[in-house]
Amino acid sequence: MRHHMRLIIAGLLLSSAIVLGAEPPGRLVGTWQLVSRVDRDLGGKIVPDPSLGPDPIGYLIYDGSGHVAVQLMGRHRSSDPCQVTAPAEANNLAHVGGYDAYFGRYEVDHAASTVTHILEGALSQADVGRSLVRRFKLDGDTLAIEFEPGAKGRTRTLTWRRVSP
Numbered sequence: 001m002r003h004h005m006r007l008i009i010a011g012l013l014l015s016s017a018i019v020l021g022a023e024p025p026g027r028l029v030g031t032w033q034l035v036s037r038v039d040r041d042l043g044g045k046i047v048p049d050p051s052l053g054p055d056p057i058g059y060l061i062y063d064g065s066g067h068v069a070v071q072l073m074g075r076h077r078s079s080d081p082c083q084v085t086a087p088a089e090a091n092n093l094a095h096v097g098g099y100d101a102y103f104g105r106y107e108v109d110h111a112a113s114t115v116t117h118i119l120e121g122a123l124s125q126a127d128v129g130r131s132l133v134r135r136f137k138l139d140g141d142t143l144a145i146e147f148e149p150g151a152k153g154r155t156r157t158l159t160w161r162r163v164s165p
Contacts, residue, residue: 028108028115028136032143032160034058034072042153049156052098053077060143060160068106068117074098102127113137115145 037056039047048054051074058072077098104120117132137144141162149156 027138028062028106028143029064029165030062030162031164032060032062033163034060035142035159035161037072037156037158039149039154039156047154052100059163062106066105066107067103069103070101070117072100099123 034057037049037052039049041047049056052072053074053076055075056072057075058070061069100123102117102119102122105118107116107118108114109116113135115134115136117134119127119130119132122128122130133147135146137146143160143162145158145160147156148154
């Protein structure tokens with residue numbers, strides 16, 4: 001009887017987390033290391049990433065209470081730390097000297113397979129307060145996040161590998 005009661009309580013807690021929009025444990029929650037960041041045109045051809053270069057490094061962290069933190073850096077970044085690149089459009093972030101970082105909250109829409117990052121802090125003050133909607137696909141310990149970075153006809157895909165739960 002005690003075992004059944006634990007299962008019922010666990011089920012209720014998981015159900016309420018889903019209804020309230022919280023991410024169930026074991027899905028997005030964890031630390032993710034950047035594997036690749038690729039921009040493609042409408043024809044699927046890879047196009048150069050103008051901000052962080054062809055082989056950036058980074059981490060993405062989702063915690064169980066709805067917080068997110070992201071750090072991205074061009075592997076061969078500019079030696080000029082004052083070089084600021086403003087976002088092209090609303091769906092792209094500014095970066096400073098080949099570095100981009102932000103933190104805040106996140107919300108998951110399972111039906112649409114999207115995650116929204118609500119920026120509370122960012123390397124660029126202009127990005128604070130923005131909400132960034134990203135499509136995602138989770139396959140085991142691989143997370144793909146996709147969006148249009150502002151350049152017309154371009155799609156950016158970031159592939160992450162889970163490094164800790």
